[in-house]
Amino acid sequence: MEERKDRATLLGLGFEEAELRLLGLWEPAVGPAHTLAEAYIRRSNKRDDVTTLREHVRDVVRQAMRDGKSIRHVWFEQRSASKAYVKREEFDGAVTAVLEGLSKTLYVWKTDRLSRRGMGQVGLLLDEFEKRGAWIFSVIEGLDSRTGRIMFAWLSERAREEAKDISIRTKIGIDAHKAEGIWPGGVTPYGLICVDGKLAHGITEYGFARPIAEALLERTVPAEIAADYNGRKIRTRKGKLWSAQGIINMAHSVSWAGLVPNRERILDEFGNPTDKYHRSSTPLMDADGHPVECGEGVVDYEEFLTIDGIFKSRSRPGTTIGNRARGQRERVAIIAGFFNCPYCGGPMGNGGTNYRCNNRINKGETACKGISVARPQAEAAMGELWLNHILNLPPESPTIQNIARRWLSYQDPAKEKRKKTVSAALDNAVSRQMKLNKEYFLGASKMDEREYENLRDQVAAQIEGMKKELEELSAETDLTPLMDPQALLRLWENGGVDGRRKLLDATLTKVVLQPLPGDLPEGEKAPSITDRMLVHWRDTAGRSDAAEAMTAVMKHRERQIASVA
Template structure:
């Protein structure tokens, strides 16, 4: 078979820290195993800083599984089974099923497991559950260590707030000589009642970089001012228990209190005092809509173009949200340096809606836009099948490019001269052609989902369906046909002319208006 001697590697590291070489060691061990067993490594899939226990997106994992499940490669190699997953046999079992259906195999180098051996599945199941149990126990140990450090008033890890550093000896916070003065400036402005947006603009105008090197915005200022550590207090992040028994961080941080005395615990120097922090928080909360002791709930519905409309000001390109009846550039509202586009939401919605309802019925059956709509529709309906099809199609294109380059080397660049060289060319060429044909065979085996888009070509039917549905469903249909809607900045006081300020990028850039 064309894929039996080809393998992919999957590598994962929960904590990605500078200077650490763990993931490089994983790759070296996996490559050595592949070489000893006569396998050629096609691609290395990698997830840095991604947990195998928590429910998080792992693009490397998804791509690796799609490749072996589609038959692009015959073997998926992992350094250790817990690198693949720590969610137990529930996830690992599905992975084994998908690989087995494709006639592939999973190899764990350190565990010395190879699923081509029928008896291996039992061992895999045991190790998968062991990895899950270890993750739970690790969480308990980490929690115990954090409680101990908190009791000693020592920093438990992570990046301290802007303007502060962790003393390597005492493990307590101290002022950062480079940016503590700017942190104090932020605090003074907040205490003076300056809005968060204006503070962010002040910092950006004077080219004072944020902790991550980019521009400041209102959200980052808010997070900094509310941080207990900014006032020299030990922070603690709230957690809740999920339906599957896991602990999940909510993102809400509050001062840690000693479980015996219930007193807040100090963590070293702060930029502000505890009293100043209370004043700042009261000011921030006074600007928040409150009803019956709770923040005002979000409106039941969201704007029609949420997630689709963007600011067209050069150099910005940020999303726009509906605020007070208008789509407004969120970069401008957050304090970033953008002049900020703004337009009445009703006007933009009506224009985009009419363009959608008018354009689709006018399309010919072979129009590229219609093909793009159909493709997006079926991809949403059956994402697993299309992940396999994409993996196979991408590999076919790569192999065809290699074959074309090989032929250029033979017939254009003249790199194969002499009897032995020509024979070597013939072997390489046949191998690539066999690989390509094998991949095409696997691709033909996969089902080709289809949808009936004819109702979208009937103007009356389309308008009736549009009228009878919700904004959420309308937004879903718009996203099938459009990549984005861009709104440029208009002159103050002038009525918006949609044709001049609104630009629709249709699916796949097939057509633009």
């Protein structure tokens, strides 16, 4: 019998085989969907150690046994349930298992472990479960979504408000510590450690970090420093090779100078914070306009400004060289991001007229011997291989369908943006509905019954309209017009750089450029670029040789000429 897919997770939580057998979690659970269930366990904070998490699993399993269910899979993750930008793969996996009919029940230890984003998200999830005769059960609250949907709504909104309070308290605490010159937390810069809330020189790393600073002050280019350290087998904190960009990023950090960084969080289009920050090389200033120190640094503030000035002197206006504020330039390389070096397995980037190994350029010969190929020839060969592969696929191929879906999304970004807008508005409307009910039934409001019913009906109509619009936006678009390989060929020819990159992304995972053979027999030609490109297609189908590729492309072009004539 095959092994349970979640066995490694359960053993990682500290369960022994004997206990897993008693809990029915050692062998795979089998049976009809109505007898099976998914268990979602989420660690929300550091206080939830593995002992606590094991007890959560036991509570869920005991409840499932009382309900006559077998746990098909235990989904465990350490993710926030309140941040919209955090993707919860395990939660999505548990939900997908129920929606696909593998089981009919989703157990959670407590409602706030399910979601802290309010009834806007939980309500839609319950709607989808009800369509399939499935439900959610919260063990601690003893809450069944089939009979306690209103309580689910109330608890979900309460969890959402708690998340807001936690966020406010955390931000106030971090800001207060930063103002007092206390290290705000996180990974310390290379060469430094945190001791009692202050930065201090690290015994091991500082001896290597300071020479980097001195070399930068002497105007040595970062690539030369990286190659020197790699050649002397001096590794980064994580045991990896040094890169020029890594040294630049390190020197740009004000924390490397022992100062508190002044970082601002990036907001999404609705004004909500994300997990990304604006890259800033400015320190936090006190009331007198002086930078706030949080201990020792590898460089002092004057040296930091000198290094920053050296970097700026090398920048070129209108280019990305040394210009951190310019943003991302328009792509011109079709295969960048898919191309891999055969020696180190790393990416091959755009070198202007060619594709070349990034590790060789940024980390030196110690990292990789390197390889390069002319960009026009490589992109022409990639086009031939892609066209041949598509022509050999049936219209019902998953790859053809995947291409069609991605292309529609690429062609209609407004629809995706509208889905996000409507989803956010729905969350807001459901929150207002909960507050209205709370104010009328539990608050000290003088609102009369007619006014309450009028407001309630208005909000309910808004929610219903938003749900309907969201359902329409989420409906599958007719992909038939794009599922013809000939139509996809026309998309390639007219797609431009961005369009072709979208088509490649939907079709393959990577391309490895094979090196030229060392010694060839006299009179034998070297293999073409097309023969040297090993493509990893998403549908796992192997590629045909160059002759077949050229034949397929020529037939397509002949058909085009015939149609014009």
